[in-house]
Amino acid sequence: MEQHLSLLRQDEWRIIDHSSLGPQFDAKQSFAIDDTLCTFVGKGASSPVARSWVHHDTIVLGIQDTRVPHLQDGVRYLQQQGYRVIVRNSGGLAVVLDEGVLNLSLILPESDKGIDINRGYDAMWELIRVMFNEYNKDIEAYEIVGSYCPGSYDLSINGQKFAGISQRRLRNGVAVQIYLCITGSGAKRAEVIKGFYEHAIKGEETKFTYPTIKPETMASLNELLNANLTVQDVMLKLLTTLKELSGRIYSEGLLQEEYETYEKNFIRMMERNEKTFKDLT
Template sequence: MSNLLLPQWRFIDESMSVNNRSALESFAMDDTLCHLVGQQMTVPTVRTWVHDETVVLGIQDHRLPHIEKALPVLQEAGYKTIVRNSGGLAVVLDEGILNISIILSEQEGSIDIPEGYEAMVEFVRLLFPEVAEQIEAYEIVGSYCPGTYDLSIGGKKFAGISQRRLRQGVAIQVYLCVEGSGAERARLIRDLYEIGLQGEETKFVYPEIRPEVMASLSELIGEPLTVSDVGIRVQLLLRALSEGDVQMGSFTPEEIELYSFYLNRVVERNEKMLARG
């Protein structure tokens, strides 16, 4: 909680504005914010973002022995694909999934990796007080992109957390499956692995996806919940955590210049990685 109770927060809401842009742009946004917050050029920041149908592949996914047969299946289902150069495995993005990034600075003291994850777990619990006590953090076997800090209710995963560190800034990112069917999204990733592997043995062990272990918050709470509803909750929570001092608005012209640098870097790295195969 100490990481979240701060004098000021900045809130950048891109839940409506970036959904038709490449998810690579969101990685560049978080890199830029890591730099700005890490170097104390701006206050700690929360960014919300949504992208239309995209499967973000991890490096290992891109190395599936029959990836060239699996990608057309995703495209036929209406999903674009990109490859991220950080850790983790495939995740699904669409208009029913809200991504939240919390960006903190290590200038005043280091934030170790578990501490970063715990800050996001706490943030999500504060966002959903009606089910806070039911939210657990442990690896959900059979989910896509499994990790120690999968968030679940009753054994069904609705969120996954990752971290990015740059220039003394720490970006803790969560994808929250808010609306729609968690199992349907999981079936898409199950198809990716089944077609991409074709039963072959590989050095890297890919997860065996069980769609029944994934669900959306709407399904778990049993009430309709929208991405827009959660965006409002984020804004209200930041006001409570900062005693009302929340800076709104997107990048200044100077910040956009820095963003252009990081966007070029992300795109170039992605192209090099795809060329390596």
């Protein structure tokens, strides 16, 4: 455990809270911001960053998701359910974001005590375990078959997944990202992704094996803990935990130089999405 905590024990954490920017905050902005912060943390121009973000009614597709045989039908289905659809610039598969899903990014320098892939995942897993240790629940990390965006670091309680972790490495920076389903129904979110694959694949054979979604494999933290947590409650847990583990936390938005890099990254995200969806009407 101590080895996992060592990445969390920074001299200081820079906090960037984007959890309450509202429905106009576009998920493409978040991926561009994390890439920007990777660059600046990676070259030592910023302290390690803990960033929180929430996006309303958005489905984030992975690159593989855009290679389904009937992407147009899948996207149309999601739009009919009231979701915006974007494609991210990294691996993984489709996930649901809404106001009950808190995303956290820990952005660290690659040189920091040699961060191999599993070490980054383990640090995020340990952070979540510490944040919720008062509930005395065993939070496990292994692939939950039947969940959306399955991976070896799915976080679950009693076999039901409430979070997934991913990583992005860029210019000597590492962004370890997690989505935490806090409120609402995990199964209902899974039904949406299940519907996407049904409309986008239509039972055809594909080179890539997409997950067969079983909604009952997913739940929110409130469902699993029998709690009534809000996103802001969990934000407070995050800040308290980082303060306990490190010397100092401080809040600071994007600086001018960072903002200029962000604008370039955001244009790249916009162009990627326009290219992906340009033939869809």
